[in-house]
Structure formats: C-alpha cells, structure tokens
Amino acid sequence: MIVLGIESSCDETAAAIVNDKREILSDVVLSQEEHKIYGGVVPEIAARSHLDHIDDIIEQAITRANIKPEDIDAVAAAAGPGLIGGVVVGVMAAKALALALNKPFVAVNHLEGHALVSRLTNNVEYPYLLLLVSGGHCQILIVKNPGDYERLGTTIDDAAGEAFDKVAKMLKLGYPGGPMVEKMAAIGDENRFALPHPLKGSGDLNLSFSGLKTAVRKIIESYGKYNIEETVLPRKDIADICACFQKTASECLIDKLGKAADYFKQKYPNGKHIVVAGGVAANTYLRKNLEKLAIDKGLEFAAPPIRLCTDNGVMIAWAGLERFQKGYTDDLSFKPRPRWPLDENAPKAAGAGGVKA
Ligand code: KG4
Numbered sequence: 195m196i197v198l199g200i201e202s203s204c205d206e207t208a209a210a211i212v213n214d215k216r217e218i219l220s221d222v223v224l225s226q227e228e229h230k231i232y233g234g235v236v237p238e239i240a241a242r243s244h245l246d247h248i249d250d251i252i253e254q255a256i257t258r259a260n261i262k263p264e265d266i267d268a269v270a271a272a273a274g275p276g277l278i279g280g281v282v283v284g285v286m287a288a289k290a291l292a293l294a295l296n297k298p299f300v301a302v303n304h305l306e307g308h309a310l311v312s313r314l315t316n317n318v319e320y321p322y323l324l325l326l327v328s329g330g331h332c333q334i335l336i337v338k339n340p341g342d343y344e345r346l347g348t349t350i351d352d353a354a355g356e357a358f359d360k361v362a363k364m365l366k367l368g369y370p371g372g373p374m375v376e377k378m379a380a381i382g383d384e385n386r387f388a389l390p391h392p393l394k395g396s397g398d399l400n401l402s403f404s405g406l407k408t409a410v411r412k413i414i415e416s417y418g419k420y421n422i423e424e425t426v427l428p429r430k431d432i433a434d435i436c437a438c439f440q441k442t443a444s445e446c447l448i449d450k451l452g453k454a455a456d457y458f459k460q461k462y463p464n465g466k467h468i469v470v471a472g473g474v475a476a477n478t479y480l481r482k483n484l485e486k487l488a489i490d491k492g493l494e495f496a497a498p499p500i501r502l503c504t505d506n507g508v509m510i511a512w513a514g515l516e517r518f519q520k521g522y523t524d525d526l527s528f529k530p531r532p533r534w535p536l537d538e539n540a541p542k543a544a545g546a547g548g549v550k551a
C-alpha cells in the first residue's frame with residue numbers, strides 16, 4: 195500500500211510518499227524563507243507561497259519515489275489545525291489528485307501526523323504516552339489508535355515552541371527561535387538565573403509557559419538601558435539566558451510527564467513507550483532528559499529522527515496510511531478545519547482531562 199501525504203498548514207510546503215512496509219519512498223520539504231524578516235509566520239504570505247510551490251513539490255515527491263502516479267493507493271493531506279489559507283491549498287491539491295487518480299482522499303489532523311510518525315520510524319506499539327510539543331500545541335496524551343486519544347494535560351497559555359520562539363525574539367536570535375535557543379544554550383551556564391516553574395504542584399497535568407517567558411523578559415529588562423527593539427545583549431548573557439530557559443522549560447515538561455507516566459503505567463500495564471513529537475522534539479537537551487525519565491519509569495523512549503520532528507509530509511502520509519488501513523477515508527466535500535482538537539472524537543475515558551497529578 196502506497197500513500198502520498200501533503201503538508202501545508204504552517205510555513206513548510208511538503209509532500210512525501212510512504213508504504214505499509216514502513217519505507218519512506220520520498221520526502222520533499224520546502225521551508226518558506228519569506229517570513230524570516232518579519233520574525234514570525236505571515237499567514238497571507240504563507241498561503242501564497244504554498245500555492246506557488248505545491249504542484250512542484252508533489253511532482254518531486256512522485257519522481258523521487260520512482261513510482262507512477264497510478265501506483266498511489268490514497269492521497270492524504272493535513273486538513274487542519276493550522277493557518278487556514280495554507281491548509282486549503284494542500285487539501286485542494288490532494289482532492290484534485292485523488293479525483294484525477296480515482297483514489298480515496300484522507301483528511302489528516304496535523305497533530306495526528308506528529309503523534310503517529312514514531313510508529314513509522316521506531317515501530318512503537320499502541321498504547322503509548324505522548325508528549326506533543328510544537329509551535330502551536332503542547333499536550334500530554336495517551337495514543338490508543340488512530341483517532342483515539344486520551345488527553346491528560348495541555349498548556350493553559352503558550353505552547354512550548356511558542357515560548358522558545360518568543361524568548362529568541364526578545365534576544366534577537368531570529369525565527370524560528372527553537373534551534374537558535376538550543377544552539378546558544380549549549381554554550382551557556384544553565385544555573386546562572388533561577389526561573390519559575392509555572393503550575394508545578396498544581397495537582398493536574400497542565401502546563402504553562404507564559405510566566406517563564408515573562409521572567410526571561412524581566413532578566414533582559416534588568417540590563418538598565420534595554421530596549422526591546424534595539425538592545426542586543428552580550429553573547430555570554432544571551433547564552434546563559436537560553437541555557438536557563440531551556441533547562442527550566444524542560445524541567446516543567448519532565449515534571450508533568452513523569453506524573454503522567456505513573457498514571458499511564460497503572461492504567462495500561464502493557465504500554466511500553468514514552469514518545470515525544472512536534473518541532474520542539476528536535477531539541478536534543480529535551481530528548482536526553484526524556485530518555486532519562488523513561489529509564490526511571492521503566493519505559494522505553496522513542497522519538498522520530500530530528501528532521502521528522504518539524505513539519506513534513508512523511509508524518510501526514512503515514513497517518514493517512516494508518517487511517518486508510520482502518521477504512522477511514524473522507525469525502526471530497528470535507529472542509530479544512532482551522533481548529534481541530536485531537537481528542538474530540540475519542541470515546542470518553544474515565545479520568546480523561548481530569549487526571550490528578
Ligand atoms: O511542529 P512544528 O514544525 O510546527 C508546528 O506544528 O507548530 O514546530 C515548530 C516549533 C517552533 O516553535 C520551533 O521554534 C520549535 O518547533 N523548534 C524547536 C527546535 N526546533 C524547532 N524548539 C526547541 N529546540 C529545537 N531544536
């Protein structure tokens with residue numbers, strides 16, 4: 195079985211082809227550079243750029259996979275959540291191709307793409323505990339099957355990636371900020387500044403990053419003449435702030451995930467894995483600490499290779515393949531969804547959303 199997946203929900207125009215032998219036949223990603231000068235993604239520019247490139251990216255995916263279009267068994271696209279202008283471009287392209295090839299169309303939740311990709315790359319079995327950390331989302335979930343999730347906790351304000359991006363912006367490190375913060379953190383002193391751990395001991399599994407970001411801002415402002423538009427701090431201070439922020443953000447995630455792991459093990463004694471996914475899962479410091487946590491809890495740690503953590507077509511193709519295997523295909527009238535919670539169709543599990551830490 196061969197599935198083509200299309201991703202266009204933020205600033206990556208991507209297409210990829212995978213098969214049911216867990217082989218990635220092609221993986222084409224175009225990261226839009228146009229947003230850099232604005233310090234963040236501009237939705238209108240993103241949508242236009244997707245439109246300009248999508249046909250070429252799909253064609254490249256088919257050529258590199260060395261298959262004929264007719265060999266494709268289903269066409270999947272990220273149909274939300276995300277920037278709607280871009281999502282519409284990918285969904286329209288997928289529907290048109292599905293129609294032309296007379297093959298089914300599969301609407302994939304972008305978050306499900308992140309959530310399931312480790313099953314392709316690491317052969318992870320259901321159920322597993324997932325930390326989903328991207329630019330727009332930050333959730334702790336139990337993944338039981340495609341479309342079947344139990345959400346244990348979520349951020350009550352900023353997503354983890356958003357916090358990395360905002361800290362990077364304050365320090366003038368450019369966009370996207372995560373990779374730059376990680377790079378600077380590697381040469382900084384992670385014990386120089388004590389930062390708060392919002393919602394620590396809150397009694398639930400929710401997270402919060404807004405207070406952490408504000409604490410970073412206060413440190414920066416303590417440099418007397420600081421002006422958000424102009425001041426560039428000395429390199430050593432930037433590195434120390436990045437290291438302290440990365441350490442604290444990681445501690446916040448590990449703290450709640452550790453409590454979630456206790457719940458997961460008790461409820462699913464056969465569950466084996468802690469998995470991390472989403473753009474922030476590319477962070478090596480976080481991955482190392484998650485690995486330690488998994489060992490402590492007697493679980494195995496799995497993470498997609500770094501290039502499959504940030505947005506890509508492979509994860510959409512794979513989630514599409516899993517859905518297709520289950521018989522979940524979608525009508526060509528499916529409407530793209532700017533908002534689409536991952537757990538909305540899940541059967542209500544006892545304790546869902548209200549797990550006590
Ligand atoms: O999953 P993704 O590519 O897009 C969304 O679905 O949001 O995630 C992008 C986010 C950005 O906030 C980016 O700064 C963050 O992932 N990110 C990282 C790293 N690489 C990407 N955050 C921390 N460390 C990294 N190495």
Ligand code: ZN
Binds near residue numbers: 304308472504
């Ligand atoms: Zn994403």
